[in-house]
Amino acid sequence: MAAPAKRQTDIGPPHYEQFLHPVIKKNYGTWKYHESIKPGVIVHVAEGGDKIFTIRAASPRLVSTDFVRDLANLADKYCEGYLRFTSRNNAEFMTAEQKNIDPLIADLAKLGIPVGGMNNSISNIVHTQGWVHCHTPATDASGLVKVVMDEMIDYFKHEKLPAKLRIAVACCLNMCGAVHCSDISLLGIHRRPPKVNDARVTDLCEIPTTVSACPTAAIRPAVKDGKQTVTVDDSRCMYCGNCYTSCPAMPLANPINDGVAIWVGGKVSNARSMPAFTKLAIPYLPNNPPRWPEVTDAVKHLVEVYAKNAVKHERFGEWANRIGWPRFFELTGLEFTKYHIDDYKLAQKTLRSTAQIKF
Amino acid sequence: MADLKYKTPLLDELEKGEWPSFVKELKRAAAKKPMADGLLGQLEKSYRDKQTYWKHGGLVGVQGYGAGIIGRYTALADQFPEVTAFHTVRINQPAGWFYSSKALRQLCDIWDKHGSGMLNLHGSTGDFVLLGTTSEELEDTFTEYSAAGWDLGGSSSDMRTPSCCNGMARCEFACFDTMALCQDLTMTYQDELHRPAFPYKFKIKIAGCPNDCVASIARSDLSIMGTWKDDIQVDQAEMAAYAKAGKDIQGEVVGMCPTACMSWDGKAMKINNKQCNRCMHCINVLPKALRAGKVRGATILVGGKAPILEGAQLGSVVVPFMPMKAPFSEIKELIQKLWDVWGENGNNRERIGEFMLRVGVGNFMESIELAPDPQMVLHPRENPYIFYEEYFEEE
Numbered sequence: 001m002a003a004p005a006k007r008q009t010d011i012g013p014p015h016y017e018q019f020l021h022p023v024i025k026k027n028y029g030t031w032k033y034h035e036s037i038k039p040g041v042i043v044h045v046a047e048g049g050d051k052i053f054t055i056r057a058a059s060p061r062l063v064s065t066d067f068v069r070d071l072a073n074l075a076d077k078y079c080e081g082y083l084r085f086t087s088r089n090n091a092e093f094m095t096a097e098q099k100n101i102d103p104l105i106a107d108l109a110k111l112g113i114p115v116g117g118m119n120n121s122i123s124n125i126v127h128t129q130g131w132v133h134c135h136t137p138a139t140d141a142s143g144l145v146k147v148v149m150d151e152m153i154d155y156f157k158h159e160k161l162p163a164k165l166r167i168a169v170a171c172c173l174n175m176c177g178a179v180h181c182s183d184i185s186l187l188g189i190h191r192r193p194p195k196v197n198d199a200r201v202t203d204l205c206e207i208p209t210t211v212s213a214c215p216t217a218a219i220r221p222a223v224k225d226g227k228q229t230v231t232v233d234d235s236r237c238m239y240c241g242n243c244y245t246s247c248p249a250m251p252l253a254n255p256i257n258d259g260v261a262i263w264v265g266g267k268v269s270n271a272r273s274m275p276a277f278t279k280l281a282i283p284y285l286p287n288n289p290p291r292w293p294e295v296t297d298a299v300k301h302l303v304e305v306y307a308k309n310a311v312k313h314e315r316f317g318e319w320a321n322r323i324g325w326p327r328f329f330e331l332t333g334l335e336f337t338k339y340h341i342d343d344y345k346l347a348q349k350t351l352r353s354t355a356q357i358k359f
Numbered sequence: 360m361a362d363l364k365y366k367t368p369l370l371d372e373l374e375k376g377e378w379p380s381f382v383k384e385l386k387r388a389a390a391k392k393p394m395a396d397g398l399l400g401q402l403e404k405s406y407r408d409k410q411t412y413w414k415h416g417g418l419v420g421v422q423g424y425g426a427g428i429i430g431r432y433t434a435l436a437d438q439f440p441e442v443t444a445f446h447t448v449r450i451n452q453p454a455g456w457f458y459s460s461k462a463l464r465q466l467c468d469i470w471d472k473h474g475s476g477m478l479n480l481h482g483s484t485g486d487f488v489l490l491g492t493t494s495e496e497l498e499d500t501f502t503e504y505s506a507a508g509w510d511l512g513g514s515s516s517d518m519r520t521p522s523c524c525n526g527m528a529r530c531e532f533a534c535f536d537t538m539a540l541c542q543d544l545t546m547t548y549q550d551e552l553h554r555p556a557f558p559y560k561f562k563i564k565i566a567g568c569p570n571d572c573v574a575s576i577a578r579s580d581l582s583i584m585g586t587w588k589d590d591i592q593v594d595q596a597e598m599a600a601y602a603k604a605g606k607d608i609q610g611e612v613v614g615m616c617p618t619a620c621m622s623w624d625g626k627a628m629k630i631n632n633k634q635c636n637r638c639m640h641c642i643n644v645l646p647k648a649l650r651a652g653k654v655r656g657a658t659i660l661v662g663g664k665a666p667i668l669e670g671a672q673l674g675s676v677v678v679p680f681m682p683m684k685a686p687f688s689e690i691k692e693l694i695q696k697l698w699d700v701w702g703e704n705g706n707n708r709e710r711i712g713e714f715m716l717r718v719g720v721g722n723f724m725e726s727i728e729l730a731p732d733p734q735m736v737l738h739p740r741e742n743p744y745i746f747y748e749e750y751f752e753e754e
């Protein structure tokens with residue numbers, strides 16, 4: 001290929017306006033209200049009466065270029081060549097023609113793509129790279145998403161929960177997927193400190209940077225067999241993997257100890273209650289690829305107990321707060337352990353400093 | 360399908376089930392691209408051994424840019440030579456993630472030419488993420504994208520690619536034009552996006568209303584969230600229509616209002632707007648009858664982040680209400696001050712939220728020239744360890 005003589009820099013992304021469906025462009029900023037048509041299909045009505053129908057389709061997020069071309073073809077067939085993606089990695093098809101809805105859904109079904117994820121459903125799972133593409137994961141992300149969504153597929157396709165339920169997966173504490181504020185979070189966890197490969201530290205690592213990479217000051221410079229290296233104070237390490245980022249001679253992966261913790265009750269929307277962090281429900285489940293049965297069972301159980309007990313519009317954490325967390329453990333049958341009691345900074349905030357107790 | 364080089368019995372289990380399968384996608388790419396085949400082989404081994412085989416990437420990039428490419432190498436180059444180098448290219452997505460089929464095909468055609476044929480739509484920062492190419496391909500890949508009108512997103516210690524909800528394009532709740540602001544900030548700060556010069560990453564996310572569909576409060580250092588100042592607009596005729604249609608207005612709306620500021624006597628909806636905290640619940644449930652007020656703008660929150668290093672934080676309010684109209688000068692002034700103060704005084708790898716707490720939020724507000732405001736806190740301090748700065752000297 002003959003490359004252009006001079007490459008452009010800092011041109012930024014193309015302007016979004018050229019990617020808007022004509023009806024969206026025409027009614028930009030004048031939408032009046034929306035209504036649900038059926039699961040996965042919503043209509044927005046503009047002040048002037050124009051309508052745009054949105055059909056939300058699932059995606060594994062990690063896709064091939066051919067998958068994208070499949071979507072592009074459907075956009076050409078039904079949506080005048082326009083489509084978009086959501087913050088949770090679904091694809092959205094927008095059409096001004098109500099009659100396009102069912103044929104589009106049928107064509108998606110032929111490609112094996114279900115429609116749903118709106119309103120009181122489980123939407124697509126925000127997630128990270130895992131074993132597919134990262135160096136610090138304690139589990140895989142795409143695999144967990146696949147098996148959990150397979151299990152929860154009816155909750156994606158139908159809107160039968162008390163409120164929306166957002167699941168997120170992050171494969172280590174860095175939480176590139178920000179799982180700290182979802183209704184249910186699956187978090188890959190390491191449980192052992194990094195193993196220092198003393199022979200290679202000098203070659204691969206800069207010691208001051210490695211020492212300062214540790215948020216809990218667990219790493220100290222050391223000399224072994226006359227060579228510069230580092231040691232890790234095991235009692236201070238909380239397995240974040242930051243050191244490995246600075247120093248490849250400190251791998252953290254530990255197949256027999258790595259696994260998944262489950263957290264619940266976070267949210268980001270301001271509706272009713274304030275945004276909230278997730279809270280620990282299950283401290284550890286083993287990595288059992290390819291289908292992680294312990295994890296899918298746990299998620300299913302949590303969703304079912306919530307669905308049965310929460311009132312309409314109540315998010316997972318709002319429900320648990322209303323009934324009280326002791327009742328949450330009672331209803332779910334989960335074990336409450338010493339790990340559930342915070343012992344890091346600001347732990348005091350999470351203790352019960354009142355005699356107001358429900359029995 | 361062409362014969363693939365690596366057998367993947369464990370991954371094949373993930374082709375079963377109703378949710379679209381990333382393994383199927385990997386195989387589609389692998390039929391054309393040996394790199395994707397190599398990825399399948401290595402991933403199968405990870406599934407067998409329950410561990411990753413990626414090494415942390417070294418520094419790779421394209422000329423003139425310090426960000427946008429993330430280096431990635433396999434630890435098993437002898438077994439899976441196809442993925443010896445498997446770098447990520449982050450392409451800056453269009454605001455609101457709107458595309459034309461033509462644009463998507465163009466993005467894909469270039470990627471098929473230069474990379475593994477696999478991508479993430481999208482990364483959690485927002486970028487159009489291309490997974491897997493070699494160091495040698497990078498310049499050509501970028502040259503072609505650039506010629507086609509696309510640019511790189513952020514990575515490393517820079518302003519990360521801003522992202523926003525679809526706002527006014529398709530949501531009646533939007534209190535300002537999120538996509539216009541996102542595009543404007545992205546273009547204004549191209550240098551900050553492409554050439555890392557901050558203590559650490561800085562993420563900007565923009566939501567049109569307090570529903571925060573882009574999770575800005577949790578996932579960005581600077582969260583710009585639409586809101587309104589005056590009274591919720593009530594269409595009593597539509598209220599009556601909801602009631603007639605059997606909506607449980609008392610139970611689902613009035614009874615769930617967190618500030619108990621609504622009342623409904625079967626005919627008229629009354630709201631004590633002085634008490635309303637703009638949570639959106641009633642508007643969410645009754646979108647035909649209730650709308651945000653007319654004096655619209657945004658609440659600005661700073662400091663949201665995931666746990667690393669000092670623990671997770673949600674963004675906290677620095678400006679309760681800021682008008683949000685082009686040319687967006689007020690928010691740009693604030694951004695510049697935030698960057699100046701944090702850029703000068705932040706430690707290496709210290710997010711602005713951590714910096715704020717280290718220096719004291721009161722001091723921080725002072726340094727960015729914002730007067731203390733009770734809206735910044737849930738309640739005044741409880742702890743009496745106050746560092747007084749004013750006192751009397753004996754004559």
Ligand code: HEM
Pocket residue numbers: 034085086087088163164166181182267268269271313315524525529530531532570571572573574643
């Ligand atoms: C007219 C368009 C939309 C409406 C009316 C709408 C409405 C809502 C409402 C009512 C909530 C909060 C519900 C609650 O917590 O009770 C919500 C949350 C959410 N919406 Fe939207 N939304 C719209 C568009 C979108 C779009 C386009 C996206 C993604 C790109 C999106 C993603 C989300 C997410 C992720 C949440 C969950 C926030 C959380 O985790 O708490 N929404 N939306």
Ligand code: HEM
Pocket residue numbers: 127128129133134135136174175176177178241242245429431447479481482483484664665666667
């Ligand atoms: C030491 C700390 C961290 C390291 C070493 C790290 C490393 C990585 C790596 C290797 C990737 C995958 C890139 C790729 O290969 O495609 C990644 C992705 C990402 N990281 Fe981090 N990360 C760290 C902290 C964080 C934190 C604290 C956040 C959020 C606040 C974050 C947000 C992201 C996001 C949004 C992505 C894109 C993920 C996706 O959508 O798949 N990272 N990070």
Ligand code: SF4
Pocket residue numbers: 128129130134135136137138170171172173174175176177
């Ligand atoms: S969460 Fe951890 S393991 Fe997963 S992609 Fe981010 S840094 Fe990598």
Ligand code: SF4
Pocket residue numbers: 193194213214215216217218219232236237238239240241242243244252
């Ligand atoms: S894993 Fe984290 S806490 Fe443990 S030694 Fe490394 S940097 Fe420190």
Ligand code: SF4
Pocket residue numbers: 524525526530531532533534566567568569570571572573
């Ligand atoms: S954040 Fe608000 S304005 Fe933006 S899409 Fe969500 S509901 Fe609409």
Ligand code: SF4
Pocket residue numbers: 272615616617618619620621630634635636637638639640641642
């Ligand atoms: S927005 Fe929230 S606080 Fe305000 S009236 Fe509606 S439900 Fe009540």
